[in-house]
Amino acid sequence: MSPLTDLSLERHGGVAVLTLDAPERRNALTLDMAQAMIDACDALDADATVGAVVVRGAGGYFCAGGERGTLAAAGKDPAAPDQFSGMGTIYRAFHRVGELRAPTIAAIHGGAVGAGMNLAFATDLRIVARDAKLASGFIPIGLHPGGGHGVLLGRTGSREATAALALFGQRLTGEQAVAHGLCFEAVDAEEVDARALELAAIPGADPELARRTTLSLRTELGPPGLPWGAALEMERSAQMWSMRRKDLAAGSE
Known part of the structure; x- marks a missing residue:
């Protein structure tokens, strides 16, 4: 695993805490930070003792989206191979969190905001401060959403x-986001x-x-979701594995 860039990783028993640690820019994403996030996710998946991951931001802010210099550089020649690949790295960071x-x-x-929303909605669950502000933020600054934004929200x-x-271009408080099921x-x-912990x-x-x-829950919920009959069959082997494991553990006491 490469050194973490603007990220920190802590453990609390079986829980890993991945912190975006660039509070001076409200944890806005750079290419190096995105690659470090990908590397961190690879390490977390390789560690079988990790049973849950909390993603957070340092300095009282989750993530302000893509770092402005990174976005400006991409805008100068978006079709250039290095710029196209770089944007793919940022997209991959969201997706990698969603694959944990x-x-x-x-x-x-x-x-x-923006890419920060993508990161938040790549996770399975969100705990939010009542007064936090959530915003897509793309159209108000003249940008098309990216990173699968519509799917993640929808x-x-x-x-x-x-x-x-x-x-x-609407903004929601944390309480409003809960009311809307987000x-x-x-x-x-x-x-x-x-x-969250x-x-x-x-x-x-x-x-x-x-x-x-x-794995079962994400596969069943999709998108696209599984029909009930398929979910019954998918869950069978995993549930029976858990029953056998529980029985064996009881028998060894």
Whole structure:
């Protein structure tokens, strides 16, 4: 794994905490930071003792999107191979977080804008500060959304909420995001990290079961989602594995 660039990684038992650590720019993403995130995810997946991952931002802000210099450089010649590849690295960072084998939680303080929204919505669950601001932010600055923005929002919240954010430049507070089904729970800002860790500790206590259940749930929910009959068959082997494991453990006591 390459050295982490503007990221830090901590462990709390079976829970890993991945922190975007560039508060001077509100954790806006650069190419190096995106590559470090990809590398960190590879390391987390390779560690079978990781049962949950919390993604957060340092300095009281989750992520302000793509770093302006990075976006400006890409805009000078978007079709240039290095620029096209660089934007792909940032896209890959979101996708890699979404692929993590362990269940993931975004702990959102302050705000998430643009690419920061993509990162937050790549996770399985979001805990958000009541007063945090969530915004797509693309159209107001003259940019088309990227990173699969519509899918990430639409698979979580309603079509109305997705359109309000992505097409009409609306902003939501943390409490409004919960009301629209975009986040699970809104709490006071000082409670966000503790609540995320509290939830993550449950799957973190049993990493193997957590990883198997995460794969099943994501496959069933999609997009596209599985029909019920297919889900019944998909879950059968994993559930029976868990029953056998539990029985063997009881028998060895």
